Amino acid sequence: MKPDLRNLTRPELAAALAALGEKPSHSEAVFKAVHKRGAADLAALPGVVERVRKALVPAFSLSPRAAAERTQVSRDGTKKMLLRFSDGAPAECVVLPAKDRLAACLSSQSGCSCGCTFCATGALGLRRSLAPSEIVDQFEACLKEAGTLNSLVFMGMGEPFLNWENVKKAVLILSDSRGRHFPQAKMTLSTIGVIPVIEELTASDLKVRLAVSVVAADEEQRARLAPMEKVYPIKKVVAAVREYCRVRKALVMFEYILFCGVNDRPEDSALLARLIGDIPCRVNLIPYNPPGGPGGEFPRVKAFQLELIAAGVRTYLRQERGADIAAACGQLAAGK
Ligand code: SF4
Helix, strand or coil: CCCEHHHCCHHHHHHHHHHCCCCHHHHHHHHHHHHHCCCCCHHHCCCCCHHHHHHHCCCCECCCCCCEEEEEECCCCCEEEEEECCCCCEEEEEEEEECCEEEEECCCEEECCCCCCCCHHHHHCEEEECCHHHHHHHHHHHHHHHCCCCEEEECCCCCHHHHHHHHHHHHHHHHCCCCCCCCHHHEEEEECCCHHHHHHHHHCCCCCEEEEECCCCCHHHHHHHCHHHHCCCHHHHHHHHHHHHHHHCCCEEEEEEECCCCCCCHHHHHHHHHHHCCCCEEEEEEECCCCCCCCCCCCCHHHHHHHHHHCCCCEEECCCCCHHHCCCCCCCCCCC
């Protein structure tokens, strides 16, 4: 099978053109035709000289963009789209309106192997990781629906850092000046805590922002909710994040899903503050949304927030969006 041209970053495209005996500089026109103008036919790439097109045709394929198979609209304006790729693998992406801003939440995998017990995607298991082009397809679907996008978050289906090479390529393709030119600084990658990739990000030139899902500050409790704790213990994850912030002089976002009566007690907020209190960060508190629909009562949310603030931790309560269409955090299940 010929490689899909849509999966190549521009430097990779330049190298491929050189290998075909063409000038690498043609990569600019080819990249623009594919990623900005959405060309669907390799033999008819607009703005690309005929010789280059003829050289590309026998060496590459050009997969068609996957469009939204289904779009659901929430009462609060959140839109969730289901995309299905050529082998039938599904992935969902979400457009989240907030005041005058629009964010897109993208999936990195079809399903997820991490098995977090509270997560609808985790219950599916992993079908497969998504190709860079399939991540870009979600961006295009969101952009078409929203008209404009101000930020991107990789918080949909899957663990982005377990599909890191493809997620990184998608970031590079989306931020390329010859393509959509979406600023890396407006992209947030969210992880359950895959330490080797946090370390790679620490040393990389990427400008993306990092978010880490704490789930629980207590190791035993965390292991029950997020089995990845056994692979990447939260204390080691936080140590890697501390180094990330020191080296990059960056702020990190910690996400903390509140489970009523489980991890929202005063001792939990105290433990969390001790764990991350010395790190330049903000904590987003997310009241738990059961996979079946909107969540219930959360009598401790405000108190938990105030306890963290009193301990010196910047803490926000995330306005949950799209729970009525199962588009909120932890609810994406591709229609299952
Ligand atoms: S919470 Fe994230 S890492 Fe955990 S199972 Fe769900 S998608 Fe995977």
